[in-house]
Amino acid sequence: MDLKFNLQSYPCSVCGSSDFVLKYNIKGFDIVQCKACSFVYVNPRIKTEELYKLYASDYFNNTQFGYENYELNARLRIMTFEKWYSLIVPFLGPKKEKALDIGCAAGDFIEVLMRNGWKDAEGIELDPTMIERLHEKKIPVSNIPLEKMEATKKYDLITLFDVIEHLPGLSEALNKLKNILEANGTIALITPDYSSTQRKIFGKRWFQYKPYEHIQYFTPDSLTRALKPHGLKIIHHSASGQCADAEFLGSRLERYNFKRLASLFNGITGLFGLKNKAWYADTGSMFVIIKHDPKA
Numbered sequence: 001m002d003l004k005f006n007l008q009s010y011p012c013s014v015c016g017s018s019d020f021v022l023k024y025n026i027k028g029f030d031i032v033q034c035k036a037c038s039f040v041y042v043n044p045r046i047k048t049e050e051l052y053k054l055y056a057s058d059y060f061n062n063t064q065f066g067y068e069n070y071e072l073n074a075r076l077r078i079m080t081f082e083k084w085y086s087l088i089v090p091f092l093g094p095k096k097e098k099a100l101d102i103g104c105a106a107g108d109f110i111e112v113l114m115r116n117g118w119k120d121a122e123g124i125e126l127d128p129t130m131i132e133r134l135h136e137k138k139i140p141v142s143n144i145p146l147e148k149m150e151a152t153k154k155y156d157l158i159t160l161f162d163v164i165e166h167l168p169g170l171s172e173a174l175n176k177l178k179n180i181l182e183a184n185g186t187i188a189l190i191t192p193d194y195s196s197t198q199r200k201i202f203g204k205r206w207f208q209y210k211p212y213e214h215i216q217y218f219t220p221d222s223l224t225r226a227l228k229p230h231g232l233k234i235i236h237h238s239a240s241g242q243c244a245d246a247e248f249l250g251s252r253l254e255r256y257n258f259k260r261l262a263s264l265f266n267g268i269t270g271l272f273g274l275k276n277k278a279w280y281a282d283t284g285s286m287f288v289i290i291k292h293d294p295k296a
């Protein structure tokens, strides 16, 4: 599949300024930094309506963008979701009934929620292949983007795993989150952290630069500023990771051009019988818990 896109300039989605400086050009896209608030984003980027079409295409199984063969890492993904749920639990309110997973893909996290007693867990997903899978599993799903959905009910838990960096209408999305979050509800999100050590070490080669679809790069500070007008605040943030096995870590090392280190690593893990072992590896992302700000 080779899609052609139309690009358009947009102002900074955190502060609204249109004043920016160029940082990098990656895959033909400019990564810029806002002069007013230092938020880093892709500008110009794929037009909003075309972005929605991109996610409604074969997003989970292609090489140009998105995930290459999402199924390949099912085992590691489910382990990761179980770990993430255990990290969310200490922040949950007493009521555990209604949950919404935005960008729920095949519904693996929703199944983790169901196994943990959530009676009413549902998802939002735009990819038609994934929606079909969700229907087969009888998981309730909507194909309307968060920004456009009607706020008809409120949720005790809303999750956005690797989603917010994709959202073209950030302010509308955050406002909708505020409106659909129960008074004592919890939002848990994971997103690449522009202030992470990994980003600083790898610079332009940071694997999170995917300018087709990662259109904005948050830090705890910029996310705090984006949330404030909507009466939401961060109550916890920490470095996030994902479960990774030897093969995954080896391929990540290769991607960063550490080819000798990658083959050494593969050799060692083979030697010690660690091929199937999984580690929780830092991904340069942040795990964030958000609640209504009682002072707002």
Ligand SMILES: [Zn+2]
Pocket: 012, 013, 014, 015, 016, 017, 034, 035, 036, 037, 038, 039
């Ligand atoms: Zn700005």
